[in-house]
Amino acid sequence: MSDLDVKKKWQPGKRDFIFLAVVASVILVLVLGTSDRTTKNVPSDTIHLQVTSRAECMACHAVDAIKPQPKGHTRADQCFQCHKQPQNWNQRPL
Numbered sequence: 001m002s003d004l005d006v007k008k009k010w011q012p013g014k015r016d017f018i019f020l021a022v023v024a025s026v027i028l029v030l031v032l033g034t035s036d037r038t039t040k041n042v043p044s045d046t047i048h049l050q051v052t053s054r055a056e057c058m059a060c061h062a063v064d065a066i067k068p069q070p071k072g073h074t075r076a077d078q079c080f081q082c083h084k085q086p087q088n089w090n091q092r093p094l
């Protein structure tokens with residue numbers, strides 16, 4: 001029996017810890033990325049229940065209007081894609 005046949009006991013080294021840290025951070029990023037959207041809902045008030053077009057929204061939410069979108073806001077058309085639409089939207093309130 002030569003010394004070469006003796007198996008070394010495995011011990012975690014520096015590279016193993018680095019590998020584990022990388023795996024852990026990838027999982028962390030994936031988990032954090034699955035959170036719900038955080039944009040504000042469109043209020044469920046009488047104004048917002050009736051509006052059906054982007055042009056109407058922008059009458060009040062353009063830069064110089066009563067409640068402007070924030071600076072650098074997207075120019076995308078589909079408001080409800082990001083801002084949850086009012087409850088019972090587009091139905092006449094009682």
Ligand code: HEC
Pocket residue numbers: 040041042043045047048051052053054056057058059060061066067079080083
């Ligand atoms: C007649 C004017 C008017 C129209 C039309 C209008 N809004 Fe508004 N909107 C307001 C005002 C005033 C506020 C702020 C007061 C409030 O919360 O009701 C507001 C607030 C908001 C907010 C922010 C709510 C918050 O929590 O701060 C969002 C998002 C919004 N509107 C989206 C829309 C979308 C999308 C449309 C079109 C479907 C629209 N608005 C049409 C006047 C309008």
Ligand code: HEC
Pocket residue numbers: 038039040054057058061067068069070073074076077078079080081082083
């Ligand atoms: C791609 C996603 C996206 C789309 C589409 C979008 N918005 Fe926004 N909007 C945001 C984000 C993000 C904010 C800032 C964070 C927040 O709302 O809490 C914002 C903020 C706003 C605010 C200010 C809310 C407040 O009180 O601070 C208004 C008003 C608004 N958006 C109106 C609109 C209108 C009207 C449309 C359609 C023409 C629209 N948004 C489409 C993402 C979007």
